[in-house]
Amino acid sequence: MKEKYYLFGGSGHGKVVADILISSNINVHTVLDDHPAESTLLNIPIISTKSYVPTPNDQFIVAIGNNWIRKKIVETHAFSYFKAIAPAANVSQFAEVGEGTMIMPKAVVNAGTKLGKHCIMNSGSIVEHDCVLGDYVHVSPNAAVAGHCTIGEGSQIGMGASVIQCLTIGKWAIIGAGAVIIRDVPDYAVVVGNPGRIIKFNKPE
């Protein structure tokens, strides 16, 4: 039976992911969203989760920008997942990309890097060679991560931030927009500025 492609989440991030899939000639069957602002997303019908009737070859992407909510949705549904990689992204053939991960136009993922599951590489973001990103990481637009870095589960690198080489960012950390990170960052830390400084700790649970 032919695969059917679904998005979970019909807001702004879902719109960008739908656009990438349309550009890749992947026909999105339906969007699931229990609180949609509109009845369609780029002309794709939106239905509630209660109206969804599963078939064996359904493939999903959780197209929700919030890392914690994305994780909770993945953990509460037994879906199969596919990846969304924009035709205008540059992903090395020597990189690994986990299921459910979304890679936006002009993003770069270089050789030897491993992206976890359900990550977001947003527009124009760069992850250099030999990095390891955990599941649910979001590298925001125009952020750059230099070679040999490790980023823990659920962390967000804010827009335009820079992370120098060989650093470890813990899990569920937030790097503020425009920050310059020159030292390791512990789990749950919120870091801003140049050089980056911790302003608080924030556990999403």
Ligand SMILES: CC(=O)SCCNC(=O)CCNC(=O)[C@H](O)C(C)(C)COP(=O)(O)OP(=O)(O)OC[C@H]1O[C@@H](n2cnc3c(N)ncnc32)[C@H](O)[C@@H]1OP(=O)(O)O
């Ligand atoms: C496609 C898309 O739209 S993807 C979305 C991408 N979004 C981002 O990259 C946003 C990243 N988020 C940020 O930069 C946020 O400002 C955060 C998470 C760092 C902090 O947010 P909050 O927890 O709400 O902190 P809040 O706004 O209260 O600021 C706390 C202090 O940090 C400062 N601060 C906040 N963000 C930054 C920043 N990016 N750079 C420098 N200082 C900052 C504030 O000025 C404030 O300082 P003060 O206490 O001296 O007044």
